[in-house]
Amino acid sequence: MPKMVVEARIVRNTEIGVNVKELVLYAPEIAAQAVPGQFLHVRVADSYYPLLRRPLSISSADRITGTVSTIYRVVGQGTACLAALSSKDSVDCMGPLGNGFVIHGQRSLLVGGGMGLAPLMFLAGALCPRPIEILMGGRTKEEMFWADMFHNKCDAIHITTDDGTLGSCGVTLDLLPEVLKSGAFDVIYTCGPRTMMEGVVKVAKTYNIPCQVSLEEYMACGIGGCLSCTCAGKDGSRKKVCTDGPVFWAQEVMS
Amino acid sequence: MPKMVVEARIVRNTEIGVNVKELVLYAPEIAAQAVPGQFLHVRVADSYYPLLRRPLSISSADRITGTVSTIYRVVGQGTACLAALSSKDSVDCMGPLGNGFVIHGQRSLLVGGGMGLAPLMFLAGALCPRPIEILMGGRTKEEMFWADMFHNKCDAIHITTDDGTLGSCGVTLDLLPEVLKSGAFDVIYTCGPRTMMEGVVKVAKTYNIPCQVSLEEYMACGIGGCLSCTCAGKDGSRKKVCTDGPVFWAQEVMS
Amino acid sequence: MSIGDSDMLGVTIAGIKMKTPVMTASGTFGFGLEYKDFVNLNKIGAVVVKGTTLLPRSGNQGRRIAETPAGMLNSIGLENPGVDEFLSTILPRLKDYDVPVIVNISGNTVEEYGELAARLNVADVAGVELNISCPNVKEGGIAFGTNCDSASAVVKQVKSNTDLPVIVKLSPNVTDIVAMAQSVEDAGADAISLINTLLGMSIDIHKWRPVLGNVVGGLSGPAVKPIAVRMVWQVARAVKVPVIGMGGIVTAEDAIEFMLAGASAVAVGTANFINPCAVQSVADGMKDYIKQRSLSHVNELVGKVNL
C-alpha cells in the first residue's frame, strides 16, 4: 500500500503526562492503512531548523473518525515545536511508514518501557479479543499514566517502577520470569529502551517464546532512501529500521 | 540616551492598507525617548531564518500609553513573519536607533513617498503647532490611505498618484515647484525612494530651502558596529546610515 | 506531461536526455524505487543512485546523522550492496521506469574506479558520476577530490573503461575549486557536478562526545547553499562542459539561483528528506517561473547572472 504525505489537521494535542503529549491528527488516508508498529514522520515546523522530520509511532488509528494518534515525550527542539501546536494548526505528516508487528499465536505478552508503550497501545487494541497481558516499567509512579490507558485492553497489567512507587520495585526484566511462568504466552512483543529489549529477548529465548522487537534509530528520510538508520541483520544483511523495521523478529537483529 | 533592547508586547498589529500593517508595541522605555526619524530594529521571529533584525521607522510614540508604532509593508520573509504576529505575542525590539529629524525653522514642507511616509507621520505630530504642509505621492489611490492619517496633522495635503486616481496625475516631483511657490517654506523634510529624495534636494536647492533626507540601507547591527550601511559623506568621510543617520542634512550625503 | 512542458524543461547533459533539469543527488534518494510512492519517476530528470562500490559496504558505526542549523551532517560511510548486486537486482527493477539512471561510484584506488566503470558500462545505465571525495588509500588517504593529479588520474582511468558519459562530482573542501574543475575537464570529464558535502562536526555538550559515530560528517542542506552557488558560478565560468549544481536546493527558487549561476542542471539532495516530492515540486516551480517570465526554455536561465 502506498505511503503518503498529507497536511493533517490537528484534532487535539493534549498533555497526558509530565512532558508527554498525545497528538491526534485528522488523516483519514493514513488511518485507513495504519497497523500497529508503524510510524508517522512529522515535519514539526515549516522551518529550516529544525529541518528534518521526526519519527513518531502510531499509538492508535481510527478508520471511522479518520484519525491517527501519537504519544510523544518532549525531549528537544523538534518535539518542543510540536508541543506548541494547537488544534488550529495542521502538520505535514508522512505515513504510515515501516513494517508493523506480525500478529502471531494466541496468548501475547507485551513488554514496554517509556515511550515504547505508545505503539504497544495500538497493538493491544488490535490483538483484542485475544488474551493479552502487559508488563510495563518506568522510573516512578508519575510516569505510569500508561497503566490507565491499557486498563481495558489487557487481561493483566504488571508494573514495575525503579523507585517502587507503583507496582513492584525494580525493572521489567526483574519481573519478567515470574510473568512468563504465570501465563502460557506464545509470543512476546516488546518496545522500549534497547537494553530492556535485549534482556527481554534473552529471557524469552530461555522460555522458547518467539519475540518481536521494535527498534529506534536516527532517521532522515524514513522511507529507505538515506541509509541513516540501518543496522546489522543476523543473516549478514543490512536492515533498514525505517522500512525493514521498525519491528523485527528478535532473531533477525539480535543475538 | 542609551539605546535598548526590550521584549515588547504587541498591542495590535492591524492591516491599514493593502499589504501594509501598523504594529503598536508596548515599550515605555523606547516611547519615552523616541524622536521622529528614529527607527526600531525588530527581531521578527525567534529563528535562524530569518536571522537578522528588520529596521522599521517609528511612526508614532506615546509617552503616556508607553507605546511605539511602526507602519510596514509586507515585502519578504521577515515582514511576513511580523505580519503573522498578534496581540498575544511579543517581539524583541531594539530602539530607539539612529538620529532623527532636526526641528528647524518655522514653515515646514514634508515630502514623502511610499513607506517613507511612516516617519513623516511621527514628525508631523512633533512639529505641531508649527505650520506644515505635506506633499505625498503613490502609485494609485489605493495606496493613499496615508492622506487620512495626515489629515489633522497638516495645514495642507498635496497628493500625486502615478495614475491620477487621487490628487494630480504624476509624481511628487512634478508638483513640488508649484507647492514650493505657494508657501514660504524654510525647511523640507523628505523620506521615500532614493530618486524622489534626490529630485527633491535638487529642486530645494534652486529655491534655497534647506532639506533633510532620511536614507535607507541594508542593515545588520543597526548600531554602528558592522559597517554594512555606510555611505559616502560629501565631506569625504564615511557616514553610517544607522547611527549618523538615517536622517541627514541633504548636503551631507547628496550633491 | 504535455508537450509544452518537456519543451520547456527538457535538457541534455553530456548526451544524457532528461525531461527536466532536476536530478536527484546521490545518497539522498536511495536507488529511486524507495521514492516511487511520492514521485513519478517517469517525470523526473534523472535518478542518481546511492554511491556504489566494488564490494558491498556496511558503512559507519554509531549514529549517522545530526541536525544542524539549516542543515544536517551525515556519515553514512558509503553503505551499499556493491556493484554486482546493483547490476543483478536493482538495475533490472529500474528498467520499468523511463528515466535515465546515473550511477554514483566510489573507489579506494584509481583501479577500483576503472573497474567499477567497466562493470557499469551496460545499456541500462545512462552515465556514471564519480564521487571523488573518497580517500585515496595508496596516497595516504588524502581524498582524490582534493588533489588535481589524483582526480585527473581517476577520470582518465574511468574514461578509458567506459563508453558512458562521465560526470565528475567535486568536493567543496578545497582551496581552489576552479583548478579542480579544470583538471577533471582536461582529463576528459563530460560534465561536472558540485558540491558534495562540506566536512563538519557536532559535539554533544551533555555527553562530551561527537554526535556522529564517525566523529566528522558531511554538511548538506540550505546552510551550504551560498557556498555551493559561489562554486558553481566560479566553475561554470571556467569550464566548457556542463555543470550540475547542487547544495541546499529546497525550492524552485533555489534551483533557479543555481541555473543563473551557470548550472545546466541541478540536483536535489537533503530536501528529499524534508519533502519526499521535492524533485518534482522543484521542477514544477521552475516551469511556473519560466512561464511567468515569458521565457521559452529553462536553458535561457543558464549562467545569466549579470555582474
Place this chain on the structure above:
Amino acid sequence: MSIGDSDMLGVTIAGIKMKTPVMTASGTFGFGLEYKDFVNLNKIGAVVVKGTTLLPRSGNQGRRIAETPAGMLNSIGLENPGVDEFLSTILPRLKDYDVPVIVNISGNTVEEYGELAARLNVADVAGVELNISCPNVKEGGIAFGTNCDSASAVVKQVKSNTDLPVIVKLSPNVTDIVAMAQSVEDAGADAISLINTLLGMSIDIHKWRPVLGNVVGGLSGPAVKPIAVRMVWQVARAVKVPVIGMGGIVTAEDAIEFMLAGASAVAVGTANFINPCAVQSVADGMKDYIKQRSLSHVNELVGKVNL
C-alpha cells in the same frame, strides 16, 4: 563580578588576561564603543576591533549584506578609518574600559602587515590579530591565508615588528586547515583564531543579479558552525598554541561545543547583530553550565571531547 565568577571564567590566551573566554569577532562589534549601551565592556573577555589597514578604506560599493539560511553574507570590504585614526582617536576612548583591546589587521603585502604591527606596538593594545584572508597583491591576489608560505611570511614579518602577542586568524577556504595552522605556528604565532568567513554568493532571481555589490561575500552565522567546530577540533589537536574558536556561536551551548573541540577561548560574531548582549549572555550561560556540571573552571572543558 564576584570573585567566584572570574575564578571560573578567567583565561589567559597568549599572555592576554581575559575575564571570560568570550571575545568579540572582528568586524561584528565595531570598535567596542558602539555596543556600550548593551554590553558592559568591563566584563567581557576582549574586544577585537574591526579590521584595520594602513590607510583608510571606504570598503565595497553596493549592497554589503545578504541573509541566507541560518547565516549571512557580508562584503564590507574592510571599510575602516586607517591605523592612524584608530591610534589617535579611537584607542584613547577605549582606555576608559578595563578590557583587552586586540587589533585585527589586514595588509596587501607582507610589508604592510609588518608596518601595521609596528605602529600598533603600543601600551594600550593587548595584541594583534592577523586577518590573512586578504589578497596578496604581489602574488597575483591569492589570499595570504590559502598558502602556507605567504601566511608564514606574514607572521614572521609581524613577529619581528612587535612585542605584542600575535594571533593569526585562519581562513576556512582551504583544503588543509591543519597545514595552515602548523605553518603559522612554526612562523611564531602565539595563538590561532578560526574560522573567518566562507566564500559564498547569492543571486537575486528576480533581477538576475548578484545580491551583493561585490558579487561574492563571506558566509557567517549558525550555518557554518559545524564546519568551524570541525576545523577547531582538527587544529587544536595539531598545534600547541591556544586556539580561539568562532563561527556561528549564538548561545553558551555553542561556545561550549567549541571549547570541548579544543578552543581555549571563543569569539561571538554574527550573533552580535541578533542579540546585542550576546557576548555577555554567552559568558553568563557558560558560567551556569560550569556550575551545573560542578566544574571549577572553564578550562576544564578545553579539548575534552571524547572520541
